Amino acid sequence: MHTVFVEFAFGPVAGKVHEALKPELQAAPSERSRIELRQDGGLLTLFIEAEDIISLRAALNTWLRLIKIAGEMLNARNTI
């Protein structure tokens, strides 16, 4: 079993990114990986556990993409 912790230093938008992505946790549960998303102040933490490196990488890329876009949208909104 391989595990990944990713800590994103989002600062003030961390809570909003967390709220935006919570529904995605229920969207498509995979049998080969387990995902957790937590927020503590300005830190958003992604936890992934997977049987093999291929599933780890697939889940990680999906979530890095989602988190990147959510963060960019919120930061873009603050500059309008």
Add this chain to the structure above:
Amino acid sequence: MHTVFVEFAFGPVAGKVHEALKPELQAAPSERSRIELRQDGGLLTLFIEAEDIISLRAALNTWLRLIKIAGEMLNARNTI
């Protein structure tokens, strides 16, 4: 600054995977991310620190690919 910890449960081949990949740490140091690779018994730990999610993802994908191949080669060798 975003950080990633990846723990690979490689068991008996963890040391050999670590030895095989250590030279890669010096290969192409990037200004936008910092990489560490440690081995403790059967666990191989990858640590990545990066300024932004794009650099984090680039470094992560590179290293996940390297680690996956090194692990597969060693496991394949044990089955010959």
